[in-house]
Amino acid sequence: xxxxxxxxxxxxxxxxxxxxxxxxxxxxxxxxxxxxxxxxxxxxxxxxxxxxxxxxxxxxxxxxxxxxxxxxxxxxxxxxxxxxxxxxxxxxxxxxxxxxxxxxxxxxxxxxxxxxxxxxxxxxxxxxxxxxxxxxxxxxxxxxxxxxxxxxxxxxxxxxxxxxxxxxxxxxxxxxxxxxxxxxxxxxxxxxxxxxxxxxxxxxxxxxxxxxxxxxxxxxxxxxxxxxxxxxxxxxxxxxxxxxxxxxxxxxxxxxxxxxxxxxxxxxxxxxxxxxxxxxxxxxxxxxxxxxxxxxxxxxxxxxxxxxxxxxxxxxxxxxxxxxxxxxxxxxxxxxxxxxxxxxxxxxxxxxxxxxxxxxxxxxxxxxxxxxxxxxxxxxxxxxxxxxxxxxxxxxxxxxxxxxxxxxxxxxxxxxxxxxxxxxxxxxxxxxxxxxxxxxxxxxxxxxxxxxxxxxxxxxxxxxxxxxxxxxxxxxxxxxxxxxxxxxxxxxxxxxxxxxxxxxxxxxxxxxxxxxxxxxxxxxxxxxxxxxxxxx
Amino acid sequence: xxxxxxxxxxxxxxxxxxxxxxxxxxxxxxxxxxxxxxxxx
Numbered sequence: 292x293x294x295x296x297x298x299x300x301x302x303x304x305x306x307x308x309x310x311x312x313x314x315x316x317x318x319x320x321x322x323x324x325x326x327x328x329x330x331x332x333x334x335x336x337x338x339x340x341x342x343x344x345x346x347x348x349x350x351x352x353x354x355x356x357x358x359x360x361x362x363x364x365x366x367x368x369x370x371x372x373x374x375x376x377x378x379x380x381x382x383x384x385x386x387x388x389x390x391x392x393x394x395x396x397x398x399x400x401x402x403x404x405x406x407x408x409x410x411x412x413x414x415x416x417x418x419x420x421x422x423x424x425x426x427x428x429x430x431x432x433x434x435x436x437x438x439x440x441x442x443x444x445x446x447x448x449x450x451x452x453x454x455x456x457x458x459x460x461x462x463x464x465x466x467x468x469x470x471x472x473x474x475x476x477x478x479x480x481x482x483x484x485x486x487x488x489x490x491x492x493x494x495x496x497x498x499x500x501x502x503x504x505x506x507x508x509x510x511x512x513x514x515x516x517x518x519x520x521x522x523x524x525x526x527x528x529x530x531x532x533x534x535x536x537x538x539x540x541x542x543x544x545x546x547x548x549x550x551x552x553x554x555x556x557x558x559x560x561x562x563x564x565x566x567x568x569x570x571x572x573x574x575x576x577x578x579x580x581x582x583x584x585x586x587x588x589x590x591x592x593x594x595x596x597x598x599x600x601x602x603x604x605x606x607x608x609x610x611x612x613x614x615x616x617x618x619x620x621x622x623x624x625x626x627x628x629x630x631x632x633x634x635x636x637x638x639x640x641x642x643x644x645x646x647x648x649x650x651x652x653x654x655x656x657x658x659x660x661x662x663x664x665x666x667x668x669x670x671x672x673x674x675x676x677x678x679x680x681x682x683x684x685x686x687x688x689x690x691x692x693x694x695x696x697x698x699x700x701x702x703x704x705x706x707x708x709x710x711x712x713x714x715x716x717x718x719x720x721x722x723x724x725x726x727x728x729x730x731x732x733x734x735x736x737x738x739x740x741x742x743x744x745x746x747x748x749x750x751x752x753x754x755x756x757x758x759x760x761x762x763x764x765x766x767x768x769x770x771x772x773x774x775x776x777x778x779x780x781x782x783x784x785x786x787x788x789x790x791x792x793x794x795x796x797x798x799x800x801x802x803x804x805x806x807x808x809x810x811x812x813x814x815x816x817x818x819x820x821x822x823x824x825x826x827x
Numbered sequence: 828x829x830x831x832x833x834x835x836x837x838x839x840x841x842x843x844x845x846x847x848x849x850x851x852x853x854x855x856x857x858x859x860x861x862x863x864x865x866x867x868x
Contacts, residue, residue, distance in 0.1 A: 361830070361833055364833070364837060365833060365836075367837075368836060368837055368840045371840070372840065372844060375844045375847060375848055379847075379848075379851045510830075511829070511830065512829035512830050512832070512833050513829065525829075563848075563851075563852075567844075567848060570841070570844060571841065574837070574838075574840070574841060578837065782855065792852075792855070792856060795852055795855075796852055796856070798848055798852070799845040799846065799848040799849035799852065800845070801845075802841050802842070802844050802845030802848055803841070803842050803845035803846075805838075805841050806838045806839060806840070806841030806842035806843075806844075806845060807838065807842070808838070809837060809838030809841060810834065810835060810837070810838035810839065811838075812838075813833075813834045813837050813838060814834055817830075817834060818830060818831065818834040821830055
């Protein structure tokens, strides 16, 4: 009951914030990109909150519990680079374009409505699938915690995230995302000593986990491998982690729900700083979460389904007040992603599809009203799909997210750096990348086994790159395209550039100091106990 | 061995990203110099 009260209280807070901020939304720029006034804290909050969801706290936590915590962290090494790579190679240029949506950027860059439409349609299809998966994950959790039926839980989830997103747009999403970011970060950090303590303390908890006969190799770098395990050979496990890590890095760098957050940044320095803090946050949250999860295997090795491991620990291994924070934090992770996804889909439907296909320009007021209406309609469709489709958290989440690495990856980087890419190349690159992933996933669905290095995303990236290269042999590059590219390549100098630069210059040091601290923490809570376990 | 490399590599990735960020920011710094000198000249 206490967990339900905690969740209900947090839900009410989010809706109230949406209500209050809706009064401050006066223009489409405020609704779409929060007036481009986001601070470092807010942009970091929304970057991390829209990235972490039930996929992280349930799907990946379950994967870790089943035998792969370190392998997952190896994946995170590569995936977290996406923020720094993303903001320097794509995000800051996207911000300079002053677009309201990412498809709008592609459309303007290639002076092509077709490119914009293709980017918008992939956004809507990919993110809708992800939104359905995350909403369902949240609803399954809510239903189990509160005892209400899955149908009612899905309805409550929908009502909460749709209400504050429709009312306040990016403004409310950004504020709520930041609160949610704090909630699940606190839940992860504070639960760490309690879970480790309950499992036997340091170093005993880790020693027990490393020598647990139920899960041999749990804490080895490759996790549980062998003929009956999910991973065949250690080298296959490593290739899997590196490839998926790089794919996720691309997702973080260019996917609409991550790169669009830079459009909200107050200036370019804020975008860069947020990228740095988001990297540090992801690396730290994952380390604390997955070391905690690995020790839970020694207390209860039979949690089924494994996806509920963190929830089980919240209810059985920590004080009630912390359990409430953890459960509300996991719900917050789900809601924050749902809100960002809905905001992006609604924006694309109105701005990139409706406005463009009707070939008319809305006034600011019309755009604001049309955006709210399309968000209501979209959220309703998502609700119906969620009710109709059986829940599946990790698979759909991974499929929908990685889709963007293939469909948008090559064209996003080329849009900034290549002077040879034409609109024909860009269009076919987006289409072929999308179809490549869908084709690869379909092969898997009909039982065709693909080797780890031939993941559907890799098929998509190869096809997308080929289409970009071959397609760019056709068509001309217009003067407007060249001007646009030249414009985004010029760095805007801020009013107080000297002061801003002085702050930004400290950020490499922040990364280095955090790195040293993380090495020390990893040594104390992982390597040292592991050495003791090997000696024992 | 793999575990030791992971211990160093997990936090080490942040140090490497720090170096990359440092290089990018130095580049940005250089690119602002001509503009500033234009204004002050």
